[in-house]
Amino acid sequence: MPLAATGELVAEAATARTAVAAFNVITLEHVEAVIAGAESAGSPVVLQVSENAVKFRYGRLLPLARAASAAAEQASVPVALHLDHVQSDDLLRQAPGAGFSSVMYDAARLSYDENLTATRAAADWAHARGLWIEAELGEVGGKNGEPALDAHAPGARTDPAEARAFVADSGVDALAVAIGSSHAMTTRTAALDHELLKRLAATLGVPLVLHGSSGVPDDELRAAVAGGITKVNVGTALNLAMTGAVREFLAAHPEAVDSRKYLSVGREAMARTVARLIGVLRA
Numbered sequence: 001m002p003l004a005a006t007g008e009l010v011a012e013a014a015t016a017r018t019a020v021a022a023f024n025v026i027t028l029e030h031v032e033a034v035i036a037g038a039e040s041a042g043s044p045v046v047l048q049v050s051e052n053a054v055k056f057r058y059g060r061l062l063p064l065a066r067a068a069s070a071a072a073e074q075a076s077v078p079v080a081l082h083l084d085h086v087q088s089d090d091l092l093r094q095a096p097g098a099g100f101s102s103v104m105y106d107a108a109r110l111s112y113d114e115n116l117t118a119t120r121a122a123a124d125w126a127h128a129r130g131l132w133i134e135a136e137l138g139e140v141g142g143k144n145g146e147p148a149l150d151a152h153a154p155g156a157r158t159d160p161a162e163a164r165a166f167v168a169d170s171g172v173d174a175l176a177v178a179i180g181s182s183h184a185m186t187t188r189t190a191a192l193d194h195e196l197l198k199r200l201a202a203t204l205g206v207p208l209v210l211h212g213s214s215g216v217p218d219d220e221l222r223a224a225v226a227g228g229i230t231k232v233n234v235g236t237a238l239n240l241a242m243t244g245a246v247r248e249f250l251a252a253h254p255e256a257v258d259s260r261k262y263l264s265v266g267r268e269a270m271a272r273t274v275a276r277l278i279g280v281l282r283a
Helices: 006-015 028-041 051-056 062-073 112-128 160-170 194-203 218-227 236-252 259-282
Strands: 020-024 045-050 079-086 102-105 132-137 174-177 208-210 229-234
Touching: 006 020, 006 079, 006 132, 006 229, 020 028, 020 079, 020 259, 028 045, 028 062, 028 236, 028 259, 045 051, 045 062, 051 079, 062 079, 102 112, 112 132, 112 160, 132 160, 160 174, 160 194, 174 229, 194 208, 194 218, 218 229, 218 259, 229 236, 229 259, 236 259
Parallel strands: 020 045, 020 229, 045 079, 079 102, 102 132, 132 174, 174 208, 208 229
Antiparallel strands: none
């Protein structure tokens, strides 16, 4: 089917009081696994390509984007493409021509005023080209080799009053909020601030996004969706599934040299992870 639009999938999830799952992809195996998992679950899904993934692919967006688009168009469930954690304005400007319906513009590393100025400019540019745009306020942390974030540190959480002003002044369509999760967690031990989420959901008039969801236990994810999260980003959980399956296969088959043998095992493990997590979000 034709590519879906991220904004429409998020709006549908909000109406249904659930959340759309958004998975970060790095290889074609990631793409195929996410779609297979979503088809197994009978659910729409968002394929996310991050700026870091583009850097890994020699700085070229189109090869992975076109592969993702082709796979999405053959899927039996709605699939949208989202360009994630974009800091480069040059990369932002490649999004419309590469099949993306949405982008997460990441200026959260900057001061509040600089974040607002940069995000406002990005939102104006994106909206003029029909793109749905997400931003971040607060410190989710854990990206680009950053040290593990103390999610309980003063100032790390998203402030509701500040967030309300930021959304109004920036014009963004969704906001990633810092409520206790962190990127790149390899253990599912994050404890979310559900009282803060409740205040954010009551204060803001846009969909809320949870980043760093791989480190969040199932019951916490369910509570986050019930509390107002409508888009849940997952990346590290796929890498854990793939790497673990490949390691296990190669340990059992040290003579293996055909990459299809172990990549297929890794792809299947990721697909199972996708289907399971979608089930958690829809429970």
